[in-house]
Amino acid sequence: MLMRMLHIAKAGFEAARSLSAIPHGHSFSVTAKADLPLADLRARLGAICAGLDYCDLNTRFSCPDDLTLIRHLASDLAVPAALSLRSAPGRGVELDAEGQARAWLKTGFEAAHWLPHVPEGHQCGRLHGHGFGVRLLADAGLADYAALEKAWQPLHALLQHGTLNRIAGLENPTSEVLACWLFDALSARLPAMAAVEVFETATAGSRFDDQGLRIWKEQRFEAAVPFDDQGRYTGHSYLVRLHLAGDIDPEQGWVRDFGEVKALFTPLYARLDHHALDQLPGIGATDCAGIARYLATHFALPQLVRIDLLENDTDGALLWLDGGRACTR
Numbered sequence: 001m002l003m004r005m006l007h008i009a010k011a012g013f014e015a016a017r018s019l020s021a022i023p024h025g026h027s028f029s030v031t032a033k034a035d036l037p038l039a040d041l042r043a044r045l046g047a048i049c050a051g052l053d054y055c056d057l058n059t060r061f062s063c064p065d066d067l068t069l070i071r072h073l074a075s076d077l078a079v080p081a082a083l084s085l086r087s088a089p090g091r092g093v094e095l096d097a098e099g100q101a102r103a104w105l106k107t108g109f110e111a112a113h114w115l116p117h118v119p120e121g122h123q124c125g126r127l128h129g130h131g132f133g134v135r136l137l138a139d140a141g142l143a144d145y146a147a148l149e150k151a152w153q154p155l156h157a158l159l160q161h162g163t164l165n166r167i168a169g170l171e172n173p174t175s176e177v178l179a180c181w182l183f184d185a186l187s188a189r190l191p192a193m194a195a196v197e198v199f200e201t202a203t204a205g206s207r208f209d210d211q212g213l214r215i216w217k218e219q220r221f222e223a224a225v226p227f228d229d230q231g232r233y234t235g236h237s238y239l240v241r242l243h244l245a246g247d248i249d250p251e252q253g254w255v256r257d258f259g260e261v262k263a264l265f266t267p268l269y270a271r272l273d274h275h276a277l278d279q280l281p282g283i284g285a286t287d288c289a290g291i292a293r294y295l296a297t298h299f300a301l302p303q304l305v306r307i308d309l310l311e312n313d314t315d316g317a318l319l320w321l322d323g324g325r326a327c328t329r
């Protein structure tokens with residue numbers, strides 16, 4: 001099986017800047033995905049962010065906007081990487097390894113729905129609701145946060161506190177249908193739209209972009225791993241995120257049921273949760289990359305394209321199973 005592994009790590013810095021008249025401060029946070037060992041990536045990213053910590057960004061850059069900052073961070077990292085910079089709650093920019101930048105806005109709405117085509121007895125066939133999270137991404141050269149916000153407002157007004165099934169085009173409001181529908185509706189207002197992500201629950205969602213549809217389902221497990229060569233152990237609350245890509249099944253309106261993905265993963269989950277991972281038969285390394293590889297060799301689904309294995313909320317390994325397609329997103 002072709003695989004491509006990247007590590008992901010996060011760091012931050014506190015800094016002041018003035019983009020208009022009023023100087024103000026930010027808690028910036030930066031995520032990097034790169035083909036570096038996790039400890040190296042953490043150390044490099046931490047050092048680069050430390051260089052900007054408690055600094056007046058206007059003394060360092062003539063225009064310290066988010067795009068300038070993320071390009072500076074990418075150049076200082078000095079290895080091909082995909083970066084995401086969050087400059088304020090709910091907004092930031094991403095830069096992929098090819099240098100393409102996207103502005104993003106994280107927003108959401110609260111609404112009711114049911115899924116009319118699920119099998120008899122399925123929990124999602126009942127009227128229920130969610131606080132849906134939505135992340136909108138647009139070409140940063142053509143659109144900024146204000147343009148994203150302006151395009152989003154009429155849709156928010158339509159969706160907020162509504163029953164999605166009553167809206168034309170959302171008669172079967174799965175995450176996947178919603179992501180595609182939002183992408184179409186937003187693109188009509190903002191041609192620079194690049195992607196829409198829908199966070200239906202805290203553990204599941206979908207993304208639509210120029211590569212098509214991808215869904216994810218997450219689970220956490222608690223496990224011990226060797227810490228040093230003295231025989232000591234440590235432990236982590238791991239997060240495993242399974243990504244599936246494919247077309248919408250015309251009958252159900254989804255790529256694959258989140259619940260089914262979780263159920264299929266359950267036997268492997270049972271081997272991980274509340275265990276010492278070095279005792280798993282056949283496991284090699286017990287760092288995040290080693291655990292991700294173990295999962296890939298013990299869990300097969302035709303639509304599975306990526307496995308994220310994080311040892312905390314931010315740091316870990318991302319394993320692509322299709323030889324690197326979509327390797328930076």
Ligand SMILES: Nc1nc2c(c(=O)[nH]1)N=C([C@H](O)[C@H](O)COP(=O)(O)OP(=O)(O)OP(=O)(O)O)CN2
Pocket residue numbers: 115124173174175176200201203204215254255256257258259262
């Ligand atoms: N591919 C899809 N599968 C499912 C969708 C969907 O939109 N696309 N929607 C649902 C339900 O609406 C449900 O509310 C969310 O599903 P699920 O992740 O199974 O929800 P749980 O809260 O039970 O998940 P936990 O694992 O307990 O977090 C179903 N499937």
